[in-house]
Amino acid sequence: MRSLFFGGVACLMSGSVWAADPSFDCAKAGSSAEVAICGSEDLAALDREMARLYQLAVRDGTLSADRLAELKAFQRGWIKGRDDCWKADQGLEACVATEYGARIAEIRTGYAASRGKKGPSDGPYPYVCDGLDLPLSVVFVNAGTARAVLSSREGTQVLTAGPTGSGVRYEGRDVVFHTKGRDAHLKVGKISMSCRQDDIG
Incomplete structure (x- = not known):
């Protein structure tokens, strides 16, 4: 990995x-x-x-x-x-x-x-990404500026939504997470990989 x-x-x-x-x-x-x-x-x-x-x-x-x-x-x-x-x-x-x-x-x-009650945040959702042996956990926060919180066993990073042509592009320090429906693209530094939201349960 x-x-x-x-x-x-x-x-x-x-x-x-x-x-x-x-x-x-x-x-x-x-x-x-x-x-x-x-x-x-x-x-x-x-x-x-x-x-x-x-x-x-x-x-x-x-x-x-x-x-x-x-x-x-x-x-x-x-x-x-x-x-x-x-x-x-x-x-x-x-x-x-x-x-x-x-x-x-x-x-x-x-x-x-x-x-248990619907609100401005959603998740966590597991995303399976090429090259990662464990799912990435993602919580979406739509209170104020839209954000995505990505967590792995290596830590957590809070990304902020930025401009994009389609889907939602979340950006942070050396990390970009671009979602389109259940599909996503993760870029960390120069490493890019495809991800997909996994089924829960």
């Missing part, structure tokens, strides 16, 4: 109206990440979707006490990581968007209850 990837202020206001409406109260924004979310409808949409999925997972009555405690602990850790985005080389807003995309994929993948 080839080794592929992955490389791993106050809220903006107009008068008294916040620029965006996330799941939390912008008047209490306590970090630069929360400030950025309050000033960006794209980030606010990601925040609302992540909060929706998290609540669906938390309210799953079939979770054991240990699994529920783990979910809550991971969420606290994730918030700390998101709030550290001010340190990121890629820039605050890009880092926050990446953190949300990855967390949405984690919750959808790890907690079946989060997939």
Whole structure:
């Protein structure tokens, strides 16, 4: 198998109206990440979707006490990581968007209850790609700017939809994932391969 990837202020206001409406109260924004979310409808949409999925997972009555405690602990850790985005080389807003995309994929993948109600995210879907011995897991996020979250045993990358003639072309650092129906084309650096969405179950 080839080794592929992955490389791993106050809220903006107009008068008294916040620029965006996330799941939390912008008047209490306590970090630069929360400030950025309050000033960006794209980030606010990601925040609302992540909060929706998290609540669906938390309210799953079939979770054991240990699994529920783990979910809550991971969420606290994730918030700390998101709030550290001010340190990121890629820039605050890009880092926050990446953190949300990855967390949405984690919750959808790890907690079946989060997939029980239709919303702006979908998946995970397995994609079988030429040259990969294990399927690629893909979560599509259509909260704000369309994104695809690609996960393999080598890591996770959040790609953003860009212009294309047909289908949807998602782009990230040295990675392009171009979907047309159930077919897809994956390019990592100079390596290209054909993929197809696999049947689930």
